[in-house]
Amino acid sequence: MPFIECHIKTGLTSERREQLIRDIIQVTHDSIGSDPKIINVILHEHPAGNISISSRINGEDFKKTQAP
Numbered sequence: 001m002p003f004i005e006c007h008i009k010t011g012l013t014s015e016r017r018e019q020l021i022r023d024i025i026q027v028t029h030d031s032i033g034s035d036p037k038i039i040n041v042i043l044h045e046h047p048a049g050n051i052s053i054s055s056r057i058n059g060e061d062f063k064k065t066q067a068p
Contacts, residue, residue: 001038002028010045017043 004024012020025039048058055062 001040002032002034003040003042004028005042005044007044007046009048009051012045 006020006024008020021041021043024041025036028034028039029036051057
């Protein structure tokens with residue numbers, strides 16, 4: 001029983017979120033053959049300011065600071 005968690009930035013429409021879930025279910029089924037009825041998907045939405053990707057925060061490069 002696959003259980004897939006996906007962390008994404010807040011802002012997708014409900015229609016786009018539903019399509020994303022459908023796509024994840026389809027890819028999982030195609031990849032490992034699981035029955036779609038047992039594939040579980042949870043989307044976690046986060047504000048952009050709570051996400052750092054490749055050390056970038058809100059699209060800005062990492063800025064090294066001195067420890068207090």
